[in-house]
Amino acid sequence: MEKQDIRFRIKETCDERTPDVLNSIKNSSEFRVPVKNKKSLLDYFSLKSFSYSLASVFVIALLITLVMTSQPSTPVIASTITVDINPSIEITLDEDDNVINVVAINDDGEEIINPNTTFRGLSLDQAIEILIEEAYDQGFIVDTTEENVVLISVDSDNSELRERLETQLETKIAAEVVKYSALVRVIKERNPDVTNEQLENLVTIARNNKITIAKLSLINKIIILDDSYTLFNLKDQSIKDLYILHYSLLSPIENITDIEPDEVQDLIDDAQEHQITVAKLLLINKILELEEAYTLEDLKDLTVRELNGIHYKLLNTETTEDDNPGNNDDPGNSDDPGNGN
Amino acid sequence: MANKDINELVKQLQNGNIEVFDDIYYQTKNIVYYSIFIILKDYQLSEDIMQDTYLKALDKIHTYKPRAHFKSWIVTIAKNLAINEFNRRKREMLIDISEQEYILGSCASTAENEVLISQIFTVLSDIEKEVVLLHVVGDLKHREIAKLLNKPLGTITWTYNKAIKKLKEKI
16 A cells, blocks of 8 residues: 555545534634734833843843854764665764765765655664665665665774674665565675775765765776776666676686686786686686687677676577477487388 | 645634634644544543634634644644643543553444554554644644654654554554
């Protein structure tokens, strides 16, 4: 049942059940509009109102003095959290883990932050509940058989606080998404281990491209594995797509432990000679093992996504052939009496 | 009818035009009644206090200033009278606080709506009940409710969303 339906039913029900006491009110002897007392000029200068006015002026003057002389109390930011789905959001927390501010990093982020909602003062859990609900309502979280992927990052000078918040955030996001019968994978990203100057540079790049540092880090990992990708063509991808792409690029490298150490150097040399990454070369080698009709020259200029597609098709074709008992071209095995072979 | 219209009606009432009282009554009776009912939990008693509320509002009508929403003003009167009555009955041991349940009374309504009302008053906490009724029945904005209940706006928004979610799960 939608929110609007519940609202409508509550209103309708309350309408039905409220008694009507209008006649009882009107039958009362007290049912009249009292006459408004007209004040005389003297009344305006009565001691009571005059003294109230004087007291008010004094209090206001005192308050102004206090405000001007006191330091404004701005909350101290103890930690900064970013949440990326496709909307990207930044949440700042004070020392008590209460929300100071929630800002959208990109345009999708603006969609899930309701301008009528005041996040300040809420707990992190409360803020996440509101944001996940809005993300679901706006279609950024889907309740299909596919996993939603959420990237989180916690930045704090206190490593214990950072770890605690990472765990809390991961748990809360998972709990909230599950309420909508959806699946979720929460991935954590930490600020890269770089100098302050380098980090400031990364912050500038991220801000200029309307992405979080966490997303920029993930994009950088992809580019390192396959430099045919650029920040420009990846920055608007969803976290899910980036995660799948990163995973697909990593997969071939996971098997590198099966290769002898001196073979690894050959692979690296080979990759450099053809001006491709090792990951791409390993993927091409897998395709060549499955289909000899291909050559390295045919495949090296394709993108990793295209290569993954070919590899996947070849794997499935091979599986289909193995599983299908009817697909047997050996005439010696034919049991068909009508077969003249 | 918008806040501006009700303020216009109240202004006419303040100028002595008693004819507009019916309109004002029908625009506010639901929220007045349920604001009282949340506190007293008794159908008949709430009806009596509702009557007293309008008579008192009429008596004090010249003290109303259009700065605040009229519904907020009259709900405050209603709640104060309800609280006074509650305390009076408590003092006179007319009610057992620990075992007080909602006496919903009988009223012509569908079975489904009976369940809904029952869920509102049993599943929701006191603050959730108030926020839902003020927003849905009283048409007050979250900001106005925050001012009325003297709570942060974020708390009101979060409380409302949580309450609606609870009701969605139960119904």
